[in-house]
Amino acid sequence: MRVSKINHQVFKGQNIDMHMHEGTWLPESTIYAPEDTFELIGKPISINIAGQQSIEEIKYSFVSNLDCMTFNDDNTLLKNELDGNLEMLAECRKHPQKRPYAVCQAGYGSAENIEKLLKENPNSFIGLKFHPNVFKQDANSAVYEPYMKIAEKYKLPCLFHSDKTGSYGCPHKIYELAKKFPKVPVILAHLGAGTDHTDAINVLLDSIETGSANLYGDTSWIDCKNPKMPTIKNLIERLQNTSKGDQTFRLLYGSDAPLGEFGASGKKIKGFYADNLQMLKNMIYGNFKEKAAQIADNICFNNSKILFLDGRITDMGKVTKLSQKTLITAGIALVGLAAGLTAVLKHKHNEKQLQNDNSAKNPYSSFVAQQMHIFA
Numbered sequence: 322m323r324v325s326k327i328n329h330q331v332f333k334g335q336n337i338d339m340h341m342h343e344g345t346w347l348p349e350s351t352i353y354a355p356e357d358t359f360e361l362i363g364k365p366i367s368i369n370i371a372g373q374q375s376i377e378e379i380k381y382s383f384v385s386n387l388d389c390m391t392f393n394d395d396n397t398l399l400k401n402e403l404d405g406n407l408e409m410l411a412e413c414r415k416h417p418q419k420r421p422y423a424v425c426q427a428g429y430g431s432a433e434n435i436e437k438l439l440k441e442n443p444n445s446f447i448g449l450k451f452h453p454n455v456f457k458q459d460a461n462s463a464v465y466e467p468y469m470k471i472a473e474k475y476k477l478p479c480l481f482h483s484d485k486t487g488s489y490g491c492p493h494k495i496y497e498l499a500k501k502f503p504k505v506p507v508i509l510a511h512l513g514a515g516t517d518h519t520d521a522i523n524v525l526l527d528s529i530e531t532g533s534a535n536l537y538g539d540t541s542w543i544d545c546k547n548p549k550m551p552t553i554k555n556l557i558e559r560l561q562n563t564s565k566g567d568q569t570f571r572l573l574y575g576s577d578a579p580l581g582e583f584g585a586s587g588k589k590i591k592g593f594y595a596d597n598l599q600m601l602k603n604m605i606y607g608n609f610k611e612k613a614a615q616i617a618d619n620i621c622f623n624n625s626k627i628l629f630l631d632g633r634i635t636d637m638g639k640v641t642k643l644s645q646k647t648l649i650t651a652g653i654a655l656v657g658l659a660a661g662l663t664a665v666l667k668h669k670h671n672e673k674q675l676q677n678d679n680s681a682k683n684p685y686s687s688f689v690a691q692q693m694h695i696f697a
């Protein structure tokens with residue numbers, strides 16, 4: 322009946338999943354094919370937000386090639402920095418929905434390889450990806466510095482797998498490195514995988530209060546089986562109320578799919594991807610009242626758009642002459658610039674309300690962490 326259509330308003334949400342993968346992942350003995358990505362994000366996702374149906378689109382997914390993070394038995398890598406990253410770039414050129422990270426094999430590869438890729442394929446890679454635990458290289462080690470210089474030169478965000486305190490990917494070690502390159506956006510993926518996230522979140526907040534590094538965090542595997550999402554809720558509240566104003570632009574929606582329960586491994590749970598997006602948006606709409614729609618749009622789309630895409634030519638570097646396409650691209654860049662300016666003004670304008678800094682450990686995330694294998 323028509324009445325029911327009115328009662329069940331359908332609205333459409335756009336999202337950027339800034340943390341996805343394809344390729345071979347030995348901890349799960351699985352090869353994730355492009356089809357596994359498209360099974361999750363290749364079609365509209367119907368979810369229920371605050372009692373209303375919403376058709377959600379994953380407008381972009383940012384992917385990295387797991388083949389560059391997987392070792393053979395003889396301690397060689399399945400693919401090197403050139404072959405593996407070019408393979409992912411070629412795949413992304415076929416599907417504009419996907420944008421590639423360049424995986425950096427710090428300790429095994431060379432920053433010169435990455436610079437060669439960036440020079441020969443301008444405006445194609447959206448960021449650099451690091452996994453200190455896979456490569457067994459402490460994140461504060463000098464092996465990362467040549468790569469960070471490249472990130473600074475080409476203005477690329479760096480996605481770091483962050484892990485337990487004291488491990489190779491310890492949030493404090495990543496922070497130490499990021500402080501040496503304060504202009505480079507460094508994203509703490511998972512905000513401390515396999516932990517209750519307290520340490521990584523405190524590092525993120527400290528970097529904001531001291532202004533000593535340009536840190537971000539993604540949402541992957543945080544509260545992923547707890548509909549109340551207490552860790553992310555608490556984090557948003559803390560980011561809203563820093564002494565530097567609203568810093569929620571530093572939180573990015575990312576899934577780490579199709580690993581673990583998302584994907585083709587034996588752990589796969591049907592609908593897990595949609596459930597997680599639904600839980601995140603429901604938690605935001607249930608707790609942040611009139612600001613909820615804006616917060617959800619920012620975390621799930623605008624923050625990544627501004628950080629990774631705006632101000633760049635985003636058509637995989639194919640614009641070579643002043644064409645209609647170029648003009649459209651320039652228009653998008655201008656809109657992006659305006660959006661960025663609006664976001665900055667908004668952050669500055671935010672009231673500086675004192676927060677209740679509740680960083681109590683939550684039992685759910687550590688429970689979930691125990692169920693997980695190694696994340697990428």
Ligand SMILES: [Zn+2]
Pocket residue numbers: 340341342510577696697
């Ligand atoms: Zn990952």
